[in-house]
Amino acid sequence: MLDMWVCLSTCIIGALLVLVLSGVVCHMRIRTSCLSNDIGFHNRVTQLRREAENDERSVYLPPVSQTEKCKTPPGVPLLGHSLTLRAWPSWTWWWFRSGGPRGDQLLLRALLRWSEQYDGAFQLRNGWLGRLLLGDPRVVVVLSDPPAVHALLALGEDAAVKSGRYYGSLDQASTASYSTRHDSARLGNRNSDPCAGNAVLHPNAVPSSATATSSAQWRLLRRSLLHAFSDSELQLDFEIAKAKALSLANFVVGLGPGAVVDVNDAALRLSLDVMGLSKLGYDFQAVESQGEVLMLRLLGEVAAEWAVRRRRLLGRWAPWISDGAAEGQTRCRILHHFIEQELWADIEARGPPPPEDVTLAAQLARLSSPPARGAPVLSADRTVSELAAQLLLAHGPTGHSIAWALGCLAARRGVQEKLVAELKKEGIFNDPLRLTYDMLSKLPYLDCVVREVLRLYPTMPCPATVRTLKKDVALHGRTLTAASDVWVDVFSMHRSPKWWRDPHHFKPERWTAVASAPTSVTDTTAAAAAAADTGVSTSRQLYDGLCTVEPDVDNEIQDPGEESAAAKPPPPPPPPPLQAESPAESPPPLAPLCSPEAFMPFSFGSRSCLGQKLAVAQIKAALAMLLCFLVFEPSGPGSAGGGSAGDAVGSAGESVSGSHGGEGGEVAPWGLGLFLRPEGGMQLLVAPRKKNS
């Protein structure tokens, strides 16, 4: 009897071993064939075939010897990089809740490590099982090499478009309630059911200027909205930003010495108010109100909901598992309802805007109900979608940037005091109202600090700028194949040891030479931003009839003929110093202290950030006003770099494999939803500043 059991269990164990071994052999064979396929044979055959056929899809493919396919980092067997592609979905957090890093921190860390390992370009794949489960055969190329990124973003719409797969998750409704959405659309009665539909930006899944591809309508819209960001408008906006920052400072001073304040929450209130008042003529009074602000809460929750949808593990098969289900859908619906019934209703009630009014609200009003022309350019649905996009994109990144800046200043008291000294020198410290938009050029150190914060903590890090290739393209020595999604990884670019000396350290001084030149933070991208949206002539005619054209704005927005010069990508940056060829004893050359060409917090090219000038002005106004009245310090040993007064923000990150992501090395742990935010807020110790100090 015993023999029989021994025999039986030996057979079972043997069978299991055979199964496991055959699986391993199979996997190794697949990997070997994939590798040889990927890098050598396949590349050469495709290349030769294209050359032979003179394939029109190919933009430019230098000889095989000069370009190569991006390498693929090792992935999970069968799943490939599916988990990474979905930002290490939140269930990984479940594994690590005992104190390990969160899924989104793991994503940024993995991207950083691979970017360095594969020299700023590599590709991720879904894997067999991933493809089967997710039904998504895509290849994602991650680019952080600055010349390649410049080349990519300078490509026209016929070669690289905004990714529908990525941005679509903002526009598209969850399949879980398609029927409701379609019913609502069919009935054509958008007001009847405030709970209809559940796309993030709009109930009827209407795109916005941020998510739509570059159609003639998009060009017209962008050109019109650009008026709201002219220099004369920014001067007015700056006064609003200053007044709101003073109001915030006043409130915090009232808390008395030793108060611990979540400056992330305070900064979000500030940016919502500035956006509302300056661009929409609507005061949310988030700074003044001490309680909860509905719009602030909704925007935060909707951004979180979108992040969850983007990570859908089982995608089309079971959206209800990861869609935030009823709760998430309800948040989106309330936001749509609020914007439509409260915000847009308020704007409409003001009547036709006077000609001198070129705020966002006025431009949207003109486009949705033109005075004398026939059909409106924007449907009512599109206008709601546009307002949601502008609010979401404006308040989140700007608010988080202010919070990161205050966190860095708290960790580096030396920098804080140097900034105060600059304010004193210009007479702003004792008379904050003296500061005007035009005076910002007299505050070069403030400019350095803002640049350094945007470098270290770009609030739209990765994935944020995503393009789908419509053709095969060769970018800086790499071949990228058609239909791939390309993620521009700004975070890894800004922290690359190849382009920045001490990349993980907060060193505003590295910008001194750049800031003293007569340029401002946004100049690298502003020219492209202004030139990029030059529309087709038909849209120009329409546009001239709809908008008030101011001389300065008109110069900024150019005709397609003028576009070429301004929209040309900057020349390829000089390569960083190469490794010395020979002697082993010569030390490796240092990376440059500062590489402006590797600085892209607002993206670049035709789809770069529309509100970048406002964002920078607002951050500067907030820092200047708050520092006139308040001293910021870390609130405890675990926050804001642990009170490190040293040269670095904390101590982390000398190497990519070092500790990142809030493990004592950063001013706060990274949280990555729609934006890079301080996870759990940014708690700082705030005290009133002595005026005679």
Ligand code: HEM
């Ligand atoms: C520090 C603050 C900000 C940062 C870091 C930032 C960053 C960015 C980035 C990287 C993009 C490009 C995304 C892509 O490639 O698809 C973008 C697009 C955009 N941003 Fe910003 N942004 C900021 C503030 C603002 C503000 C204040 C506004 C409006 C008032 C704004 C409005 C927009 C819009 C409308 C787009 C879409 C442009 C298009 O696709 O044509 N942003 N932003």
